[in-house]
Amino acid sequence: MHEMSIAVAVVEQVEAAAREHGMPGVARVRLHVGELAGVVPQALDFCFELACAGTLVEGAVLEAESVAARARCRACAVEWAVGMPPDLGCPSCGGGSVELLSGRELQILDVEWAGLPDVRAGQEG
Amino acid sequence: MCRTVDLRQAVLARNDGSARELRAALAARGTVAVNLLSSPGSGKTALLEAELGLARRRGVPVAALTADLATENDALRLARSGAPVKQVLTDGLCHLEAVMLAGHLTGWLPDDTRLLFVENVGNLVCPASYDLGESLRVVLASVTEGEDKPLKYPTAFGLANLVLVTKADLAAAAEFDEAAFLANVARVNPGVEVVLTSARTGQGAGVLLERALAVLDGAEPHRPVMAAAQDHGHGHGLHHHEPVVVRDGS
Numbered sequence: 365m366h367e368m369s370i371a372v373a374v375v376e377q378v379e380a381a382a383r384e385h386g387m388p389g390v391a392r393v394r395l396h397v398g399e400l401a402g403v404v405p406q407a408l409d410f411c412f413e414l415a416c417a418g419t420l421v422e423g424a425v426l427e428a429e430s431v432a433a434r435a436r437c438r439a440c441a442v443e444w445a446v447g448m449p450p451d452l453g454c455p456s457c458g459g460g461s462v463e464l465l466s467g468r469e470l471q472i473l474d475v476e477w478a479g480l481p482d483v484r485a486g487q488e489g
Numbered sequence: 490m491c492r493t494v495d496l497r498q499a500v501l502a503r504n505d506g507s508a509r510e511l512r513a514a515l516a517a518r519g520t521v522a523v524n525l526l527s528s529p530g531s532g533k534t535a536l537l538e539a540e541l542g543l544a545r546r547r548g549v550p551v552a553a554l555t556a557d558l559a560t561e562n563d564a565l566r567l568a569r570s571g572a573p574v575k576q577v578l579t580d581g582l583c584h585l586e587a588v589m590l591a592g593h594l595t596g597w598l599p600d601d602t603r604l605l606f607v608e609n610v611g612n613l614v615c616p617a618s619y620d621l622g623e624s625l626r627v628v629l630a631s632v633t634e635g636e637d638k639p640l641k642y643p644t645a646f647g648l649a650n651l652v653l654v655t656k657a658d659l660a661a662a663a664e665f666d667e668a669a670f671l672a673n674v675a676r677v678n679p680g681v682e683v684v685l686t687s688a689r690t691g692q693g694a695g696v697l698l699e700r701a702l703a704v705l706d707g708a709e710p711h712r713p714v715m716a717a718a719q720d721h722g723h724g725h726g727l728h729h730h731e732p733v734v735v736r737d738g739s
Contacts (some may be wrong), residue, residue: 365612366583366584366615366618366619369582369586369615370500370501370618373500373501373502373503373504374500376500376503377496377498377500378496380588381494381496385494395500395548400643400715401618401644402614402617402618402644402645403618415562434578435714443579444555448643449639449640449641449643449676450643450647450676450677450715451676451677452676452677452678452679452715453675453676453679460679460680462679462714463714463717464714464717468715470498470499470500470501470618471497471498471499471653472496472497472498472499472500473495473496473497474494474495474496474497475493475494475496476492476493477492477493477494478493484538
């Protein structure tokens with residue numbers, strides 16, 4: 365189950381960003397997960413909670429937004445939703461030169477901080 | 490007060506960065522890595538035995554690294570070819586990652602190695618997501634596994650530069666529908682070459698070696714449709730990471 369490795373990678377990157385910005389906690393992490401990324405969102409959710417334990421990201425909510433896979437034929441310019449399992453042959457002209465426009469994303473979009481420090485100098489928030 | 494930070498980072502950025510470094514380091518020393526993916530029992534090791542034997546007889550310096558959760562059985566089999574072979578035990582991990590591979594090659598891979606075959610953990614799901622720094626990714630499926638395997642594991646088959654059907658000598662007994670298999674591969678990976686092989690009869694043996702040697706000579710392998718969009722957020726080759734930008738919240 366490679367979702368654990370992926371969850372650990374997400375937590376490491378988010379924790380590094382939190383430290384960089386001096387943030388004490390993370391409320392929410394948004395991901396883009398493409399239909400063809402090879403990741404099961406439920407498994408990722410489960411692993412994320414485990415991977416967060418004992419880090420600055422502990423307690424954060426993971427929001428994985430699915431991105432539909434779409435392709436375009438270079439020959440006849442038709443665009444289509446490739447579906448799952450994907451059909452990457454052009455449905456219009458059958459041409460072999462096809463471009464995948466979306467669906468392989470596995471990306472951290474943004475992070476919402478939690479427990480922002482008190483801005484008054486020297487005090488813990 | 491700013492409450493969010495726009496990261497726009499590929500989740501596998503670290504692996505993909507390591508893979509790019511490894512690919513460049515291997516290229517600089519004249520080595521091409523071949524990543525072999527398949528389900529357990531599909532015949533990766535048997536085919537690899539044949540390829541290593543052929544390579545040795547042709548005087549091509551080859552090496553093989555094989556990954557399993559347990560046992561050194563595959564390394565013992567492959568070592569009979571006389572090629573340098575290393576067994577990696579993943580301690581339960583279902584796939585190899587680029588950093589792991591780079592670590593295992595350090596101090597082991599002989600300088601004159603031209604082709605490095607990497608036998609990934611037998612699994613069609615997880616290994617598909619990890620670029621290992623290979624220049625040729627090969628997916629194998631045996632005739633006994635069913636013609637719909639490419640549809641069930643579209644990421645693995647969709648990202649392959651070459652597809653090998655193994656155990657072709659059993660095709661009739663398994664009632665393997667070759668036309669259906671080819672159509673299913675074409676659906677997820679239009680244009681990819683599919684070769685029928687049998688390690689037992691020798692059918693198609695050597696095709697993998699030929700294709701790997703061609704890449705070593707500078708041939709561009711087939712570029713899968715699915716690989717193109719990896720540049721957007723998945724970071725294989727062309728992806729550039731946007732800087733971390735803190736939004737001015739209100």
